[in-house]
Amino acid sequence: MSASKLFLHISLVLVSILVMALVISGCQKKEGEGAKPEVAQQAAASASMENLKTAYAGAAKNIDWYDKFSKQAQKENLGDISVLFKALARSEKVHADMFASLLKTKGVEVTAPAAEPLPVGKARQYLKRAASSEAVEQSVLATYEKVAIDEQFAEAAELFRRSRGADERHARLLSRAIEMETNFARLPYVMCPECGYIVGSDKMDSCLVCKLPKEKFQKI
Numbered sequence: 631m632s633a634s635k636l637f638l639h640i641s642l643v644l645v646s647i648l649v650m651a652l653v654i655s656g657c658q659k660k661e662g663e664g665a666k667p668e669v670a671q672q673a674a675a676s677a678s679m680e681n682l683k684t685a686y687a688g689a690a691k692n693i694d695w696y697d698k699f700s701k702q703a704q705k706e707n708l709g710d711i712s713v714l715f716k717a718l719a720r721s722e723k724v725h726a727d728m729f730a731s732l733l734k735t736k737g738v739e740v741t742a743p744a745a746e747p748l749p750v751g752k753a754r755q756y757l758k759r760a761a762s763s764e765a766v767e768q769s770v771l772a773t774y775e776k777v778a779i780d781e782q783f784a785e786a787a788e789l790f791r792r793s794r795g796a797d798e799r800h801a802r803l804l805s806r807a808i809e810m811e812t813n814f815a816r817l818p819y820v821m822c823p824e825c826g827y828i829v830g831s832d833k834m835d836s837c838l839v840c841k842l843p844k845e846k847f848q849k850i
């Protein structure tokens with residue numbers, strides 16, 4: 631065999647080995663993708679874990695602000711608005727607790743974030759600010775719920791759904807307060823302790839969001 635033929639032969643062998651190696655590694659990759667769905671799922675579920683932490687931090691901030699909005703309304707002698715903010719703060723506490731307790735079952739301890747400085751304003755401005763932030767929160771929670779469903783993280787999806795249902799109610803109560811320029815009739819607020827749904831004068835046998843019987847509702 632001449633030197634050039636030998637060289638060609640070695641080159642062909644090397645190319646064949648390279649092609650084989652590429653084919654094998656391609657097959658392994660496909661097998662790996664198919665064989666470890668639970669790993670992919672865990673990685674995906676971490677998106678919902680992050681969303682739970684964000685939702686917790688948002689609810690914790692809302693508790694603080696709604697409490698302060700309530701005090702500001704009290705200073706302005708707007709007792710009806712003050713009571714509404716107090717009800718919203720109670721509802722947000724339910725949400726913060728439910729997110730924290732699910733995170734705890736997954737080994738994550740959360741603590742309330744540092745209080746953010748309160749924007750300067752009057753009670754009626756706070757009503758508008760709260761209404762627009764509740765609207766944003768609802769759409770964020772809807773996204774979180776969808777992500778959790780995709781990740782088959784049913785408990786998280788249910789909490790996001792409950793929180794969104796209660797927040798929808800917050801937004802309606804805030805709109806009502808904004809529309810009624812003068813003092814509006816103070817509603818005998820009660821709340822579902824499971825999901826934070828606030829009931830005004832409506833008659834219902836069970837919570838519209840989580841079906842808890844009305845006997846278990848708490849007075850605000």
Ligand SMILES: [Zn+2]
Nearest residue numbers: 822825837840
């Ligand atoms: Zn409920």
